[in-house]
Amino acid sequence: MNIHIGTELTPETIRCIYCKKPLNESATWYEQTLQVHLTCKNQIEEYQRNKGKLPEEVYKEFQEFFKKYNITQYRYASNEELYNLRRLNFNDKQIEYLPKSIRYFENLRELALAGNNITKLPKEISSLVNLRMLNLSFNKFQEFPGIVEELPLLKQFMYAGNRLEDYPEEINDLDYLETLDLSTNVIEHIPLSIGKIQNLEALYIQNNRIKKVPEELRKLRNLRTLHLSNNQITDIPHWIDQKHFSMLNLTNNPIEDIEEKLRKLRALMLHGVVLQSDERKRKNYN
Numbered sequence: 001m002n003i004h005i006g007t008e009l010t011p012e013t014i015r016c017i018y019c020k021k022p023l024n025e026s027a028t029w030y031e032q033t034l035q036v037h038l039t040c041k042n043q044i045e046e047y048q049r050n051k052g053k054l055p056e057e058v059y060k061e062f063q064e065f066f067k068k069y070n071i072t073q074y075r076y077a078s079n080e081e082l083y084n085l086r087r088l089n090f091n092d093k094q095i096e097y098l099p100k101s102i103r104y105f106e107n108l109r110e111l112a113l114a115g116n117n118i119t120k121l122p123k124e125i126s127s128l129v130n131l132r133m134l135n136l137s138f139n140k141f142q143e144f145p146g147i148v149e150e151l152p153l154l155k156q157f158m159y160a161g162n163r164l165e166d167y168p169e170e171i172n173d174l175d176y177l178e179t180l181d182l183s184t185n186v187i188e189h190i191p192l193s194i195g196k197i198q199n200l201e202a203l204y205i206q207n208n209r210i211k212k213v214p215e216e217l218r219k220l221r222n223l224r225t226l227h228l229s230n231n232q233i234t235d236i237p238h239w240i241d242q243k244h245f246s247m248l249n250l251t252n253n254p255i256e257d258i259e260e261k262l263r264k265l266r267a268l269m270l271h272g273v274v275l276q277s278d279e280r281k282r283k284n285y286n
Contacts, residue, residue: 087109113134166189213236218243233250
């Protein structure tokens with residue numbers, strides 16, 4: 001719609017070319033003539049000026065953050081370099097928190113936070129919609145960060161060594177998840193709902209208190225790697241020999257009649273599968 005000077009303009013006849021909403025009654029003649037809310041115009045111009053880089057205050061905040069925790073890898077990166085990062089590695093830096101302005105790192109694909117003192121994640125992390133890998137292992141979380149389920153494209157999630165007692169059901173909503181590491185926690189039970197993660201290829205849940213291998217794992221058609229060592233499993237599921245594992249580890253579990261079961265499953269040993277409960281016996285079956 002072309003508006004000419006002299007034309008009678010009202011909120012009912014003109015809409016902002018940016019937000020498409022009617023101009024309000026307080027719109028100036030200038031706004032009406034340009035067909036735009038000035039606030040929308042200013043926001044667009046600000047976006048264009050800062051396109052391809054972080055807001056200056058965010059850049060300065062993260063430079064202070066890097067300095068505080070001696071993260072030299074990024075301290076001297078330019079604004080544009082930080083904005084375009086695909087991976088941030090903050091492993092083993094004694095970090096206690098993640099700045100809320102992490103939401104501006106919209107290009108991130110991998111975020112590594114293992115081996116720190118983080119107790120919770122900011123809700124702003126849900127803005128990292130392009131994130132494919134998130135490593136939260138060996139931190140000090142007070143409870144499982146349920147915000148993880150709002151990262152729709154996540155393929156790898158690591159949450160080892162966080163004293164997790166219950167399997168987090170939120171994980172089951174990650175449709176693209178391929179690798180899940182919940183090792184070195186105190187989980188006693190894997191729920192049947194794990195069967196929802198149909199793209200899961202590798203499950204690491206060793207060093208827990210698992211007593212039974214759930215039937216639902218049988219239905220995960222892409223599952224090729226399963227680490228269940230150092231748990232409390234007493235039996236090998238009958239369907240194990242029907243799965244084509246590239247790696248199955250059941251070492252150091254109190255499995256009954258392990259020698260007899262190994263003889264029946266000898267063919268599996270040709271494909272890198274480790275089943276015996278006594279680690280010292282491995283050389284006899286490899």
